Amino acid sequence: MLEIKNLHVKLEEEDKVILKGVNLTIEPGTVHAIMGPNGSGKSTMSYVLSGRDGYEVTAGSATLDGADLLAMAPEERAAAGLFLAFQYPVEIPGVGNMTFLRTAVNSQRKARGEPEISAGDFLKLVREKAKTLKIDADMLKRPVNVGFSGGEKKRNEILQMAMLEPKMCILDETDSGLDVDAMKLVSDGVNALRDAGRSFLVITHYQRLLDHIKPDVVHIMADGRIIKTGGPELALEVEKNGYADILAEVL
Amino acid sequence: MAAVAQARQTALAARLAALALPEGGVTRAARAAALARVQAMGLPTRRDEYWRYTDPSSLTAPAAAPAALFDAQDEAPIFAALDRLTLVFVDGIFDPEASDPLELSGVEIARLAEADRADLHWAQGLYGVLEAAGQNPVARPLAALNTAAATDGALIRVTAAAARPVHLVYEHKSKTSDVILHHCVKIEPGADLTLLETGPAGARFNKVMEVDVAAGGRFHHVRVQGRDHDRRAATHIFARLAAGALFKSFTLTANGVLTRNEAVIDIAGDDAVAHVAGAALGDGSVGPFLHDDTVFITHGAERGESRQVFKKVLKHGATGVFQGKILVTPGAQKTDGYQISQSLLLDDDCQFLAKPELEIYADDVKCSHGSTTGALDDTALFYLRSRGVAHDEAVGLLVLSFLADAIAEIENETIQAEIVALLEGWLARHRG
Numbered sequence: 064m065l066e067i068k069n070l071h072v073k074l075e076e077e078d079k080v081i082l083k084g085v086n087l088t089i090e091p092g093t094v095h096a097i098m099g100p101n102g103s104g105k106s107t108m109s110y111v112l113s114g115r116d117g118y119e120v121t122a123g124s125a126t127l128d129g130a131d132l133l134a135m136a137p138e139e140r141a142a143a144g145l146f147l148a149f150q151y152p153v154e155i156p157g158v159g160n161m162t163f164l165r166t167a168v169n170s171q172r173k174a175r176g177e178p179e180i181s182a183g184d185f186l187k188l189v190r191e192k193a194k195t196l197k198i199d200a201d202m203l204k205r206p207v208n209v210g211f212s213g214g215e216k217k218r219n220e221i222l223q224m225a226m227l228e229p230k231m232c233i234l235d236e237t238d239s240g241l242d243v244d245a246m247k248l249v250s251d252g253v254n255a256l257r258d259a260g261r262s263f264l265v266i267t268h269y270q271r272l273l274d275h276i277k278p279d280v281v282h283i284m285a286d287g288r289i290i291k292t293g294g295p296e297l298a299l300e301v302e303k304n305g306y307a308d309i310l311a312e313v314l
Numbered sequence: 315m316a317a318v319a320q321a322r323q324t325a326l327a328a329r330l331a332a333l334a335l336p337e338g339g340v341t342r343a344a345r346a347a348a349l350a351r352v353q354a355m356g357l358p359t360r361r362d363e364y365w366r367y368t369d370p371s372s373l374t375a376p377a378a379a380p381a382a383l384f385d386a387q388d389e390a391p392i393f394a395a396l397d398r399l400t401l402v403f404v405d406g407i408f409d410p411e412a413s414d415p416l417e418l419s420g421v422e423i424a425r426l427a428e429a430d431r432a433d434l435h436w437a438q439g440l441y442g443v444l445e446a447a448g449q450n451p452v453a454r455p456l457a458a459l460n461t462a463a464a465t466d467g468a469l470i471r472v473t474a475a476a477a478r479p480v481h482l483v484y485e486h487k488s489k490t491s492d493v494i495l496h497h498c499v500k501i502e503p504g505a506d507l508t509l510l511e512t513g514p515a516g517a518r519f520n521k522v523m524e525v526d527v528a529a530g531g532r533f534h535h536v537r538v539q540g541r542d543h544d545r546r547a548a549t550h551i552f553a554r555l556a557a558g559a560l561f562k563s564f565t566l567t568a569n570g571v572l573t574r575n576e577a578v579i580d581i582a583g584d585d586a587v588a589h590v591a592g593a594a595l596g597d598g599s600v601g602p603f604l605h606d607d608t609v610f611i612t613h614g615a616e617r618g619e620s621r622q623v624f625k626k627v628l629k630h631g632a633t634g635v636f637q638g639k640i641l642v643t644p645g646a647q648k649t650d651g652y653q654i655s656q657s658l659l660l661d662d663d664c665q666f667l668a669k670p671e672l673e674i675y676a677d678d679v680k681c682s683h684g685s686t687t688g689a690l691d692d693t694a695l696f697y698l699r700s701r702g703v704a705h706d707e708a709v710g711l712l713v714l715s716f717l718a719d720a721i722a723e724i725e726n727e728t729i730q731a732e733i734v735a736l737l738e739g740w741l742a743r744h745r746g
């Protein structure tokens with residue numbers, strides 16, 4: 064279970080406050096969606112949860128199954144079961160996608176005291192998961208995300224998620240840049256991972272993704288806070304009327 | 315000016331006084347000519363333009379500074395898994411007992427110290443010849459001194475595709491050894507050789523290798539310069555390429571107080587290809603580190619291709635130097651010249667000094683050069699860590715990714731994998 068309480072975050076280098084008291088609890092097995100205007104702090108929250116440098120938590124807490132996420136190094140958070148599918152996946156020239164995936168899988172296993180996966184088992188697993196996401200052998204061989212199209216990068220994020228089998232998956236605008244077919248592929252990939260022990264936080268601007276990945280709870284974030292929480296109908300309302308009414312209501 | 319010239323001569327006089335110059339047999343004339351050359355030049359000083367970034371005084375001093383012996387116990391012998399012919403030099407002296415018999419299909423191998431006693435030898439046409447030619451337009455006095463004073467080396471003539479790679483293994487067993495080695499490699503038309511070199515040759519090391527690649531010949535060279543911290547080395551490779559010849563050289567350098575590797579390549583025949591690459595790793599916390607790659611490639615024929623790819627990973631006050639030049643002479647149309655020198659600074663107190671130069675006298679050519687220096691990419695580091703890769707391991711992956719273009723210059727995949735393993739070992743030992 065992910066529990067965020069009264070989370071306040073500012074930029075380390077400037078006096079700019081971005082998150083102003085976020086409260087959010089995500090139970091195992093549920094899918095939550097976050098929508099909200101550009102610049103409201105959605106990506107910042109996902110970065111802070113996964114441990115990126117440059118932010119300062121001035122108040123509040125974030126725990127995963129009771130463990131203090133904010134006290135851990137990014138790799139420890141990953142080993143604890145947190146995964147962030149990046150809004151802008153990073154290109155790493157010179158590191159092969161396969162090497163990257165295998166290193167990641169084995170690092171997490173090692174951190175949990177499990178034995179490394181054998182080269183054969185790993186290969187089989189990657190091929191199987193890549194196939195369902197229509198990621199071809201060439202993409203696996205290439206350096207991480209280098210020369211990938213926008214949609215290919217997003218599919219590659221989901222492949223990593225499928226390989227790492229995290230408990231808490233945050234998807235930051237995984238639908239942006241995807242064509243209709245790719246959206247279906249990615250959604251199927253996510254849905255295949257849904258189970259009682261795994262939760263999702265899906266950040267998106269569009270209802271379309273939520274047609275495929277059906278959320279249990281929808282939140283609206285604005286100006287660094289979650290200002291409204293509801294069921295799937297809340298996303299439909301945003302799609303129809305935008306944020307103006309909701310923002311006005313809160314004010 | 316006069317003062318500089320005087321300093322050069324003073325340095326040379328002191329150095330020569332401490333050396334016993336071999337008389338030479340077949341190399342006698344070449345040695346005498348080289349002595350005259352170095353006497354005209356003197357030895358380099360810090361005030362020489364070509365030595366602006368690298369202080370040559372410990373390379374030119376009369377005696378070698380003592381260097382602690384280094385035992386790389388944690389590392390398997392390099393290239394031991396390859397089927398190859400090994401020649402062992404202990405502190406610069408050939409050790410026949412430790413070496414394989416000098417018999418290899420397609421290759422004639424002799425020891426310089428021995429061949430020099432004969433009246434006639436093929437190496438007569440090569441010894442000192444490319445070194446002498448390489449003194450223009452930039453003086454390289456340490457190489458001329460080497461030709462005059464070399465005590466041993468390997469003379470390798472390749473007449474066909476060599477059955478196996480030849481591996482020169484250097485061992486450093488005396489704390490004060492001052493080694494002067496001179497190798498000659500002659501690749502006859504269409505012949506093919508892979509030459510490997512590993513190990514620190516001595517406390518101080520002056521090495522020259524002359525490589526003459528005839529039409530259609532192929533020469534691959536992979537060198538691993540050792541891990542010892544006190545090593546001081548000045549090396550020169552002089553290569554001449556005839557039409558359609560291929561020359562590819564890669565050097566891995568880890569640690570060492572001072573290493574200056576010069577490559578002087580003359581693309582003399584049409585359609586020849588010359589690639590020189592290097593990866594250097596320096597960690598100033600284990601001792602001073604300066605690594606200098608100085609390259610001079612002359613395109614003197616048409617449709618030549620040259621690539622220089624040099625990468626340096628520096629931490630804790632290490633210094634990297636690169637001086638690289640591409641000279642395209644008036645007739646050398648359709649030349650394709652490329653040069654990249656990059657350094658990755660793992661912390662703030664390192665420096666990288668680069669002097670890339672292009673000098674082009676032909677109009678229909680494609681030449682480019684680039685030089686960069688920078689830190690690790692924080693975003694990439696975070697991305698890797700967010701996937702569970704531990705900090706140090708993530709740094710290691712990014713360093714290898716930085717070095718990838720240089721490593722890719724090694725054609726043989728087995729050798730490439732071994733170089734990567736050596737790099738990984740170094741990175742694991744030099745964390746934090």
Ligand SMILES: Nc1ncnc2c1ncn2[C@@H]1O[C@H](COP(=O)(O)OP(=O)(O)OP(=O)(O)O)[C@@H](O)[C@H]1O
Binds near residue numbers: 074103108
């Ligand atoms: N490193 C930074 N430096 C300066 N401003 C920042 C930084 N990180 C975030 N911000 C600012 O914080 C605010 C929140 O940004 P964030 O990326 O979290 O928004 P978002 O809700 O994800 O928006 P979008 O929907 O456009 O992706 C923005 O005003 C952004 O400009």
Ligand SMILES: [Mg+2]
Binds near residue numbers: 105106107
């Ligand atoms: Mg965002």
